[in-house]
Amino acid sequence: MTTTGCAKFSDLLKDVQFSTVIVEEAAEVFEGHILGTLSQQTDQLILIGDHQQLRPSPAVYELEKKYNLSMSMFERLVKNEHQYCTLNNQRRMRPEISKMIKFLYPNLQDDIRVQGYPDICGLNKNLFFFNHKQLEKQDDGLMSKLNVFEAEMIEKFVNYLLRQNYKHSQITVLTLYQAQSGYIKKLFKQKNSPLDPIQYVKVVTVDNYQGEENDIIILSLVRSNLQNNIGYLKVNNRVNVALSRAKLGMYIFGNSECILKCIQKSVDSYEYLWGEVILYLKDQGYFGDSLMLCCNFHNNITEVRTVNDFQKVPEGGCLEVCNARMDCGHQCTRVCHYFKQSSSDPSGHKKVQCNKTCDRVNPCGHSCQNECYKCKDQLQKCLEEIEIQMEPCGHVNKFACYWRQNAKCQYDCEKVKPCGHKCNKKCYYDCSEDTCDQYIEKRLPSCGHNIEVKCQIDPKVFETTDQFGCYKDCSGILDCGHPCPEKCGACQKKKFHAQFPVSNNAISNACILSVLNKNVETYASFVQKNAIQVVYIQNVPKNAVNNVIEFYAMRYAKKIYHVGINALEFAGSNVPKFVESAIQVMRFIFQNREESKQSLSQNETILKFYQCPKCKTNVIKCTRYQNRINVVFQSMLEMKKYVQQKKETIQIARDDLFSGIKDLIGETQKDFDQNLIIILNPIFLEWATLKHQLRNVQSTFELERKFKLIKCLVTFGKQMRIRRIDYNDTESIAYQTCQNLFQLILKKKFVISNTDYQEIMTYALSLRF
Secondary structure, X not given: OOHHHHHHOHHHHHHHOOOEXXXXXXXXXXHHHHHHOOOOOOOEEEEOOOOOOOOOOOOOHHHHHHOOOOOOHHHHHHHOOOOOOOOOEEOOOOHHHHHHHOOOOOOOEEOXXXXXXXXXXXXXXXXXXXXXXXXXXXXXXXXXXXXXXXXXXXXXXXXXXXXXXXXXXXXXXXXXXXXXXXXXXXXXXXXXXXXXXXXXXXXXXXXXXXXXXXXXXXXXXXXXXXXOOOHHHHOHHHHHHHHOOEEEEEEEEEOHHHHHHHHHHOOOHHHHHXXXXXXXXXXXXXXXXXXXXXXXXXXXXXXXXXXXXXXXXXXXXXXXEOOOEOOOOOEOOOEEEXXXXXXXXXXXXXXXXXXXXXXXXXXXXXXXXXXXXXXXXXXXOOOOEEEEEOOOOOOEEEEEHHHOOOOOOOOEOOOEOOOOOEOOOEOOOOOOOOOOOOEEEEEOOOXXXXXXXXXXXXXXXXXXXXXXXXOOEOOOEOOOOOEOOOEHXXXXXXXXXXXXXXXXXXXXXXXXXXXXXXXXXXXXXXXXXXXXXHHHHHOOOXXXXXXXXXXHHHHHHHHHHOOOHHHHHOOOOOOOHHHHHHHHHHHHHOOOOHHHHHHHHHHHOOOOOOEOOOOOOEOOOOOOOHHHHHHHHXXXXXXXXXXXXXXXXXXXXXXXXXXXXXXXXXXXXXXXXXXXXXXXXXHHHHHHHHOOOOOOHHHHHHHHHHHHHHHHHHHHHHHHHHHHHOOOOOOOHHHHHXXXXXXXXXXXXXXXXXXXXXXXXXXXXXXXX
């Protein structure tokens, strides 16, 4: 539990009565926080930590300096010579790295396990201080420091280590400044692909890395300036943490001259530490202004002083050709790269692709022509080209050798069909029972057009079976005098010509004014008469009644007013009155025709805005037509309310139906139950889909109708059960009627015509539905 948690739950902890309290990382905890965890029942307090590493961090700088708030209880007790014990045996760092820490811990001993650590691959030193004189920069956003040269060198160096087969989890980049940490992460993302392992290398500040370790630590000191100000490098505790995180190898990038000149100005202990460390690194040869990269195979040493020098080791080795002997016997032709020989991979090139030609011989006797790596596990198919004489045709074909057993003659068939056409298939194919697929020109009897059809197809059969029919342009003339724009087959199948597309005339103020100056009511009867007559005579389908009336009414109006049809639509609220009047008259004419009534009722549920005739954009805000736009908005709101009420009604009906359907299912035969469930499930799933779709008006109405049919289904099922079980009356008219209607609903899958629907509902009501 954290110290904050102890304070938060102090009331609960009082009842627990802990006698012993152990504090981990006690040197980083404020003294007040530790005191808050103690109680009257505490007999023993054990503090574990290192007062020479990071100290507590007060949020107010003045409190730290003025009142020494950064000193922990642990550090205060140690400095007052309170009894304590020290851990002197370290099991993390290799000896050359732990030597730097022994300046602070003279009695520190290296455990035997750190003596046998392996050397870092690709470098001749496991510990190195890379010295440079490139100046730092200021990050104004974070008020922090960064060193571009060090960041770029570290980015290339990390890539080099990854090519030595190290995992990204084995490398950590440490820095003392937040700006430097952010800049290094930015370089990793900008100069490498998103899936590159370098993206997962940990980059963190020293303050956030205490208590952690890694195999390879790369430390960026950042500070390099003419004023010889080293900032956080003065803090002995931070330096201690930074130098004690590595296990196998540590590489430091910094300006030693800046640090040493700062030491000459003062004689404080923290400067003494850096002086001893740098002196030790120089004496042992772990110091220099160039990294010494080592090729383990050719034993070449590559000096790296700048970022561009990493181009001398493109694959992590040197610039020579590898030439190592691979398992296949060929020499590696890649640029020198890292590899490691082992018992499972004697050559170290198990994952390297050999691009030389395979030297092995196929069982057929031909030499293998594939690349060597393709035949690594087994020989590939023989690609040698051979000639084979086929039987019984006698043709000589060329095939790849591996096709020898499955070869088929690829010559064109030379047989002639009874109709006189040549077979268009391959020689190996048996075409004796095939019909002729040759396209020839034939004359269609209904329209007289000559079109290309298959030889085997009779023109009369083509007209009745083909989906589109004749593909020539229709030669019919519309009432307006224009030729029909449809294809001939389309007009024949639907038995009427297409509507000629109306031109989109641009609206102008002159056109609108010319319409408004006319007396519209004078010509209304003439427009109605002509529009309705065309619709009635041509037997327009139910889904096109309103559109056709409007089209012809507008067209005749255009002849009268001599303006564009689109201009008429926007001329004002008085102009479309004759169109609405024509539609009303049309309803009266078709009132005895069920299909037209259904078409008109369906179109009533379609709400749409007026559109600009030029760009076809919905006109939602316009002063001239605002009254008409408001009517559409009001209609939409009313429709939404109506749909919502319908959905609530359907939801109630759905809940009621569940109980009825369960009763019906539970008392019918098992096989029939499964069929009924299969039919009903899509309807309930459809409701779940439409539940939150307020705009799907038509689907909601259809679903309401289906639910009513389900309720009728339940009623008929109950009546059949009662008459079969209670009265043993299966021959009566009532039983037969229920059974017929029951089967009709299931057979039609709840898609019932209006006539059948009315019959079902009437009979269900008579049964007290």
